[in-house]
Amino acid sequence: MADISIDNIPYTVAEGKNLLEVCLSLGIKLPYFCWHPAMGSVGACRQCAVTVFKDVNDTRGRLMMACMEPVRDGLYISVNNASARAFRAQNIEWLMTNHPHDCAICDEGGACHLQDMTVLTGHAYRKYNYPKRTHLNQNLGPLIHHEMNRCIQCYRCVRYYKEYAGGRDLDVFAAHDLVYFGRAHEGNLENEFSGNLTEVCPTGVFTDKTLRQHYTRKWDMTMAPSICPHCSLGCNVIAGERYGSLRQITNRHNPFVNGYFLCDRGRYGYDFSNQPQRIPEPLIDNVVATPEILFNKLSEIVINNKLIGIGSPRASLEANFALRQLVGVENFYQSLSEPETELTKKILAINQSGTIHTPSMADIERTDAVLILGEDPTNSAPRLALSLRQALRNQPLEEAESIRVPSWNDAALREKIQDQSGPLYIAYPRSTKLDDLATHTNHLAPNAIADWAFALAQLLEQPDSPPASLSNQNHADLMAIAQTLKRSKRPLIVSGMSLFNEQILQAAYRIALALNKQDQKTDLALILPESNSTGLALLQAPSIEKAFSRASNESIDGVLVLEQDLYRQFPLEKVDGFLSRIEHLIVIDQIHHGTTSKATIVLPSTTFAESSGTLVNSEGRGQRYYAVFVPGSEAIRPAWSWLNDLRQIKGGLQVEELDQHPDLLSELIELLPEFAGLDRVGPKPGYLIHEQKIPREPHRFSGRTAMSAHLTISEPKPPVDTHSPYGFTMEGYRGLPPAPLAPYYWAPSWNSGQAVNQYQQDFNGELKENFYGFRLFPGPVQTPVSWSAEQPENISNGDIELVPFVHIFGSEWLSSLSPGIASLAPKPYLALSVLEATRYGLEPDIEAKLQIGAKTFTLTVQIHPEMPEGIAGIPYQIMGLTGIEWPSFGKINPETS
Amino acid sequence: MISILRTMALTFLHLFHKKETIQYPEEKVPLRPRWRGRIVLTRDPDMGERCVGCYLCAAACPVDCISLQATEDENGRRYPEFFRINFSRCIFCGYCEEACPTYAIQLIPDFEMAEYNRQNLVYEKEDLLINSEGKYPGYNYYKMAGVAVGVKPKGGGSQENPPVNIHRLLP
Known part of the structure; x- marks a missing residue:
């Protein structure tokens, strides 16, 4: 530890850090641009100047850049003395000489680090009365908007993009005060983490292009902590809503999971929830059903019939558990094929084994x-x-x-x-x-x-x-x-x-x-x-193929499919064969797909941003996401809520008597010891700070009395959230909540996402309170993993072995429905080695037919010289290439006989 | 007693004073140009919509009675998709006008907005937008901003240099 003095106030701080980090974690508002908690210091922007004195008697001191100054014992500095302040103000004034008059139309406005820093230093009027330098923009693809005039040359973008994320196509061009950050040639940014540029850039050069389509200021969004639903890592995100639609995903700092960065699938995949394919109303035989008719029909089916349930790896733990309890353990299956079930089981066994x-x-x-x-x-x-x-x-x-x-x-x-x-x-x-x-x-x-x-x-x-x-x-x-x-x-x-x-x-x-x-x-x-693959695996359900064979042996009255399209997973004839034996098919999902079109009853469920739930990521970390907003239609309800209602109806309760707020998680923990501790993923229901809820809306949320005035002049009562620490309005606790619970990052003087530094005592380290999820691994019962000695036989029948190539854009269903992501997804292709291509007489970019089972796909040939022979690669589960069972074999250009 | 008589005398004298009462509505109230009344959205000198949908008026509004959604035309020019003021909540404080960086939203000397039905006090963009520059003629925000959205090309402003040739390294 080091004893230092800042503006004559003594502090004891950890050694080995730089002065800027220390000042920020002490809550001292020291402006900076080029420093980033994950990327360290380069001392390029000259904004974090402080005066360092030799000792107490030194009255003059010298200006030093705080980000380049290591903390050492006996350091005696001043942040607020006149010379340091003047230097910082001068620096901002210089940076602003070329900054355009754009704030009103700039997407960064209201969440802009440059605005915050300019206000912090007190610069208000431009004295420099000469022309500004201008730059032409580039089209950087469907995700990121480029507006180069706004650049202040802090070099954070290239440092992040080239050095941190390993990108090669963003660079700095030209010289001195004319430097330009962009690509050599206009085109899509190639790096999969390019979306972080929008948060890394302290001003509005790189902004979120998908947000532009429904632009909303940060202060106008209703926000809540959420978990990205698009892969198994469970990155922490902040989701923002306005006027009933999801507007933006930003990073939420979790030091154990995603830190300061997200991938582009996670950041831009959210738009699926605003698409017209959303299911707005419950349907019976494709006709919108009123609540009375719906519940009559549902009660009739649930009470009188033998149902089986198909759980989903992308549904929350609560929904899967509610389904399991509704249909009974012996009737609960997971929507994975037999090989997938075996693989997840093995992965789980390894992770639990200790x-x-x-x-x-x-x-x-x-x-x-x-x-x-x-x-x-x-x-x-x-x-x-x-x-x-x-x-x-x-x-x-x-x-x-x-x-x-x-x-x-x-x-x-x-x-x-x-x-x-x-x-x-x-x-x-x-x-x-x-x-x-x-x-x-x-x-x-x-x-x-x-x-x-x-x-x-x-x-x-x-x-x-x-x-x-x-x-x-x-x-x-x-x-x-x-x-x-x-x-x-x-x-x-x-x-x-x-x-x-x-x-x-x-x-x-x-x-x-x-x-x-x-x-x-x-x-x-x-x-x-998938986002909850681990959670579903922990429920230990047999694969859906067991349900297929069961349906062919005994009569099953009904099937409840939870948030999954069976046609995406399995060949058409297999699913058709299964469904033809079923009288009642109830599908709960957010978006219409093949299986919903076959359903007798479709129940609309909420997206990740519209309900709360728990997901277990691949690391075994149970994490809780909270509803950002209540969907516009009352008919759209969380999957667990539908299922829990059905369960209560089956138990003999009337519709009016249903308990709408079950504690499914506690029940789950009680029943299955593998989930012990999962109630510690977040605060307990009823958590309050100073007897107040944490507001989901920033204090400057606008339009409260006008946003619904066109419908009715009387403002509706805001929804009440009884089961989370958050309120749906701007009222509640106005201090900084514990960092893991922050619904958005804001602190006095810090409007941008950089406000996260005010929530942390220690960058990249331990934080003030711990609600960063709870790890379920290793499991309570630790058994070494054993493997069966038998080798799986490869039945190829002269077919070529197919290899699924997963794609960040397109392979995950929900995100692939977002227009930005969809435009980046690959078109169906067939990847072959040179040898295989010659064997089949195929050239690059021509079309080839690939027969898998009974289905033939038309694919564009790609030659990959590095690929080994004997296999052909196709993109996994992209639009137009679904319904394939893996592992798979196929015939290339089969004879049409 | 004396005070009562004095009061009556003073009241009587008022018969001969200049009358403050006006015969509204036949006679109109004289209002100054800066009088804060009905809110309008003005146009720029080219008759394009001045409002760029920056949300600052909504943020400044102490009763939160302004709600809008920004959108863009094919050139990338921002304008409000809808712009709604709930005048049943408005307190005519003029903060929105002060906050507006483009002179789009202006309070004008008109208070005759009474309605029998409260719902009619909700004004949409069609009700707010006027074909005039209002109190601040000559200002076009997009001529001052750095973006090129069909009003001026990049570097075409009076205080702007032409765009940098990034392949040139000379000082």
Whole structure:
């Protein structure tokens, strides 16, 4: 600890940080631009000047940039003395000489770091009476709007984009005061994390283009803490609503999960909830049903019939549990195929076993050697890839420790390590975005990846008896990899189920165990497909295929499908065959799809932003999301609420007597010990701060008495939230809530997202209170994972093995319905190696037919020279390529006989 | 007693004073141009909508009676998709006019807005928008702003240099 004095007030602070961080965490309002908590200091903007004195007797002092000044014992500084203040005011005045008169039409306005800093320094009138420099904009694609005039040259964008996120297509051009941040040629930004530019940029150069379509100021949005529903990582987000539609997703800082950044799927995937395909009303046989008719019909079905329920990996834990309790454990299935169920079961078993550590994303950023087996994290769990990029800096940084530069001194450290990167080994059928950092890449077919990984496992387990079946070159490679992994202090194995290959999982587990024997510091991160895959797996339901076969053997009266399109998962004839045996098909979902069109009853459910619920991410972290707003129609209700009503009706209650606020989570914990502790994911119901709720609306929320005045002049009573710490209005506790509970980041003088610094005592570290979710791994009962010895047989019948390539844009259904994401999704393609393409006589960009089962798809051929022979890749679950059961085989250009 | 007589005398004298009462509505009230009455949305000198949908008036409104939604035309020019003032709540404080960075929203000397039905006090954009520049003629926000939205090209403003050629490195 260091004793320092700031403006004659003594403080005791932790050593090893820079002065700016320390000042901000003490609540001192020191303006800054180029510093970023995740990206460190470069001292480029000259905004955080403070006066540093030699000692108490020194009256003159000297100006220093706080972000470049390490904290040391006995430091004596002044933030508010005249010379430092004048310097900062002068600096802003210079920055503003070229800044356009745009605030009124700038999307950043009201959430602008530059506005905040300008007001903080007191600059109000432009004295510089000469022309401003101007720049032409570029079209950077459907997600980001570019308005280069507003730039203040802090270099944060290129530092983030090139250095932090590994992008290559955004750079700085021209010279001196004319510098330009953009692409060499106009076009879509290629990096999957480009959306963070909108938050990284302190002004309005990069703004959210999807927000522009329904522009709303930050102060006008109703916001609540939420969890991204678009992949298994469970990144924390803030969702904002206005006039009944979801407007924007911004990052919510969770030091254990997503830190300061999101991926573009998470940031821009929200627009599905505003699409016309939303189900607005309950339907009986495709006719809108009134509540009386609906409940009569539902009670009749629920009371008199034998129902089975199909749970969903994208529905909340509460909804799945309510369904399980409604239909009974023996009638509860999950909407995954048999192989998927087996894979998730295995992943769960590994994570629960307690034999290996399941890392959070913060843990991943602390690892120093990475082995990726059969996953393309950039596409299947995007935010993880960004963490991997940071992890790969750890080894070179450790070597750089000799020069004794503090960890926040970003420019110096990057200069020192240049483009060195820690060891990264990738085994995947084709090149991935992380290949540029990889020490060694191996492009293999899924089974070959497993064999390769087994060989590596054996090398690690028994270094003296190497596997026999290896070529010399392979052996040398494997030896080198084994050596490096063994030497590293904290190796990380990343694998998952996106190739639908259980052996890869087994191999990954064996490698992790072998490494773990040494020092117990190995991490194994296993990627799952959906936001609540882990939660559903924990409910231990059999796969839907068991329900298919059951339906063909015995009569089932009705099926309740929860938030899933069976036609997307399974071939048409299989689902049709199943549904034809069913009398009543009840589907609960947010959006119309194939299965809802077949349903006898469709019940509209809420999106993630319209209801509260709990999701368990791939790390086993249970996290709670809260309703941002109440949907306009009363008919749209949370899935758990529909199901819980049905359950009570089945139990003999009348519609008027139903309990609308069940405590499903407590019931779940009581019934299943695996979920113990899940009630600690957030505050208890009835949580208040100083007897007040936390308002979802900022204090400057506008239009309260006019927004519904066209409908009726009397303002409606705002909805009441009895079960969360939040109120739906702007009334309530006006101080800063605990950081994990903050519905939005705002603090006096800090209107932009950078206000997060006022919520933290310690950047990137521990925070004031802990409601950052609760980890369910390792499980209460820890059993080592066993694997069946039998090898799955490959029935190919001369067909080619198909490999599913997951895509960040398009492979996840909900986000793929958002127009921005949809426009970036790939068109159906067939990826082949050169050899396979020649074998089938195919050229790039021509159309080929691919027959899978009874269905034939028309795909555009892509040649990937790095791909191995014997496989063909197709994008996983994109629009137009659904209804395929994985793992899958197909015929290319089959004879039409 | 004396005070009562004095009061009556003073009241009597008022018969000969200048009359303050006017015969409204036959006779109109003289109002100054800065009098804060009915709110209008004005147009810029090119007769384009002045309002750029910045939400500052709504934010400044102490009774929160202004509600709008910004949208864009094909050039990217911002304008309000709808603009609603609930005059049954309005207190005519004029904060919206002060907050407006484009002189779009203006309070004019007109108070004759009485309605039998409260619902008729909700004014939409069609009711608010006038074909005039109002009190501040000659100002066009988009001529001063840095964006190019069909009013002037990039760098075409009076206080702007032409766009930088980013391939040129000379000082």
